[in-house]
Amino acid sequence: MKKLLLISCLLAVAGCSVIKSPSSWNAKPLVIDPSQTHFNAIIAASDGNTLIAQGNSIQTEIQSLLSTARKNLDRTSGGNYGAGLVAAAVGLSNLHSDALLGAGYLAGAHVALSKRLSPIGYMQQLQRSSQAFYCLNQVGLAYASATIKAENISQNTDFTVTDNFTAMGYSSDISSYYQIDLEKFRQYYLRALDLSQQKLDAQISLSTPADIQYQLVESTKKAAASEVEIDSLTDGNAVKDFLIEHEKLESELLACIAII
Template sequence: MKKITFLLCAFLISGCSVLTAPLSWNAQPMVIDNDQSTYKAIIGASDHKALISQGDSIRTKIQTLISKSRKNLDRTSGGNYGAGLIAAAVGLSSLHSDALLGAGYLAGTHIALSNRLSPLGYLQQLQRTSNAFYCLNNTVLGYVSSAQKASNIVGFTASTQFFALGYSSDFNSYAETDFDKIKQTYLRALELSQEKLDSQISLTLPADVQNQLVNASKEAAKDEVEIEKLTDSDSIKDFLVEHEKLDSALLSCIALI
């Protein structure tokens, strides 16, 4: 009789813990861009300033999600504690197997929901995404700064070596292609971040990104050596370096996710 009384009390306590403790029961999976407004804004961006603005907007949304996820995580402990009480009670009882199965289901259901909807991994993944967009914004700022300095040079006469490396003295000719690369990377970062949140994959980087990063880094390093040999203006060389390392710099930001 004492065992049954103890078990009933344990069920009552743990049931209350499971049902009242976690907001994660009602939590929604983390969604960075639930109405696709950010995605559409990035696609429609006409300049670097607009992209940076969207990067800042995403980071603001992420901070809200981090706060929400942290609150959900704080409330999972009660449910898991309740599961522990159930386990202890079951260990002291001699109930019918159906009752044991029911107890395990009650505890297990909450643990599964806690792990799916408010794990610590969400907080870590959201922070990685925030770091990635901070990196992208800084990369764009560095590129724009070097491009402006190069375009401000008056009376630039390119050296023979400059043309031999396949460069054009019209710096605007680089702008469209480079801007498209940057825009596509912002979109890829947003997509990849949501994919990882949806599937809770936070440990690996897609193989295609890894391979691209390695190859782009090698090419950028080789080109930078050749650029440094030029006798042209330092501002021109700085821009060419930024242009050549753009692929690897963007991919490095993606690698943070």
């Protein structure tokens, strides 16, 4: 009778450890853009400032998810504490081995589920995604600054381009690059959003996709070669700085994605 009473008490303790933090058991998978608000806004963006604004909004959303992840991790402490009580009580008693297994299962299942649904890896992944969008925004700001300076110079009536400038296929009309480069920005913001969610959904640590690594190496080589050619021009530093930003854009955007 005494053993049955002790078993009942132990099960009650284990049960309390479960009931104490049910939200850590049933924590919903973290979703950055559940209503596709950011996705649609990126698709519709007509300028770089809008994309940067979306990058900031996504970072804000990620910070909110980080807060949720921290709370979920904190809630697991109740279950872990309950598991310790069960293990200690069973260890000090002369209960049948089935009771030991049963109590351990009830407490251990809580811990296992808690770690699966709200691991520290989730928080680290969210932080990497936040850094990636910050990186994309910084690339956008640098590009915008170079664009403004180059446009101011190219609109000057005294500005002319050399034969080498045109021979290398460059245009003095800075705005002619804008739509092409804007589309690159758009695609990389979308890729960052998609890849971030993929890694959260997987709930395991995933390496950077091989295609991104390969593209980054190749685009960096290409940008470096172009920069040497551009430096040989004598068409004004502001214009050359813009062309360098334009040529290395692909590799810089890829480097941001690689952070995820």
